[in-house]
Amino acid sequence: MLKTHLNPDIDRASRKMKFIKKSVEWIIREFNIDADSRIIDLGCGPGIYTTEFAKTGAAVTGIDLSENSIAYAVKKAEQDNLKINYINANYLEHVVDEKYNLVTLIFCDYCALSPDQRKVLLCKIYSALDAEGYFVFDVLSDRHFADKNESSACYYFDSGGFWSANKHFVFENILKYDRERVILEKDTVIEETGQFTIFNYLQCFTLEEIKQELADNGLKVVEYFSDVSGTAYTTDSREIALVARR
Numbered sequence: 001m002l003k004t005h006l007n008p009d010i011d012r013a014s015r016k017m018k019f020i021k022k023s024v025e026w027i028i029r030e031f032n033i034d035a036d037s038r039i040i041d042l043g044c045g046p047g048i049y050t051t052e053f054a055k056t057g058a059a060v061t062g063i064d065l066s067e068n069s070i071a072y073a074v075k076k077a078e079q080d081n082l083k084i085n086y087i088n089a090n091y092l093e094h095v096v097d098e099k100y101n102l103v104t105l106i107f108c109d110y111c112a113l114s115p116d117q118r119k120v121l122l123c124k125i126y127s128a129l130d131a132e133g134y135f136v137f138d139v140l141s142d143r144h145f146a147d148k149n150e151s152s153a154c155y156y157f158d159s160g161g162f163w164s165a166n167k168h169f170v171f172e173n174i175l176k177y178d179r180e181r182v183i184l185e186k187d188t189v190i191e192e193t194g195q196f197t198i199f200n201y202l203q204c205f206t207l208e209e210i211k212q213e214l215a216d217n218g219l220k221v222v223e224y225f226s227d228v229s230g231t232a233y234t235t236d237s238r239e240i241a242l243v244a245r246r
């Protein structure tokens with residue numbers, strides 16, 4: 001997964017580097033990030049965004065579940081001589097006891113959470129935001145759901161891939177649940193030593209639904225875009241990037 005994050009040409013664990021560069025520039029400009037800013041990036045991966053935020057002099061924290069990604073991020077910060085507070089933890093459980101003026105959750109990670117988990121996370125974000133703080137995140141839209149087709153495919157990796165470092169097969173099924181507007185990406189990984197299945201359920205939202213979900217948890221959407229680089233929103237947007245406040 002770490003290798004995939006760091007591949008600048010793949011939109012999988014992180015987006016392509018060209019987009020991330022545009023996205024970072026937009027966030028820094030839009031939220032006036034400077035040495036007085038305090039930022040927390042939830043699901044920071046190997047720290048692609050946090051590294052750029054920290055270069056402005058901002059106080060930056062990154063949280064991620066992946067030990068590998070955090071170990072890479074810590075090393076990278078040392079090499080770049082950047083002071084970044086990296087935490088290897090589950091953001092649904094970790095107690096955030098500081099206040100931030102920017103909380104980010106990037107690459108539609110919100111969609112992979114269950115309704116209960118989203119409630120827990122929004123409650124944590126609410127208390128992590130200071131009075132003037134912004135929460136910036138993105139979700140898959142109803143247009144994304146409509147455009148997605150159900151499919152099945154099989155792949156063979158002879159020297160490791162996203163789910164395993166060993167040679168393996170992946171049987172991939174994409175299924176759609178119309179009533180809930182949920183996409184299931186189901187990957188069954190078969191190695192010489194055994195097999196496992198990953199179920200990735202992705203909730204897609206209309207603009208009104210995501211606004212309402214935030215409002216139900218005390219957060220008000222103040223702006224929205226087509227992506228986290230500030231592209232104008234249209235009803236054809238496959239993603240919705242949202243800016244919310246307390």
Ligand SMILES: C[S@@+](CC[C@H](N)C(=O)[O-])C[C@H]1O[C@@H](n2cnc3c(N)ncnc32)[C@H](O)[C@@H]1O
Pocket residue numbers: 012013014015042043044045046048049063064065066069089090091092105106107109
């Ligand atoms: C799709 S990647 C996006 C990474 C990063 N935001 C970016 O855009 O480059 C999602 C990241 O969230 C992390 N993650 C997922 N669930 C998490 C949780 N509950 N707590 C902490 N990190 C989590 C994963 O380990 C992964 O690094």
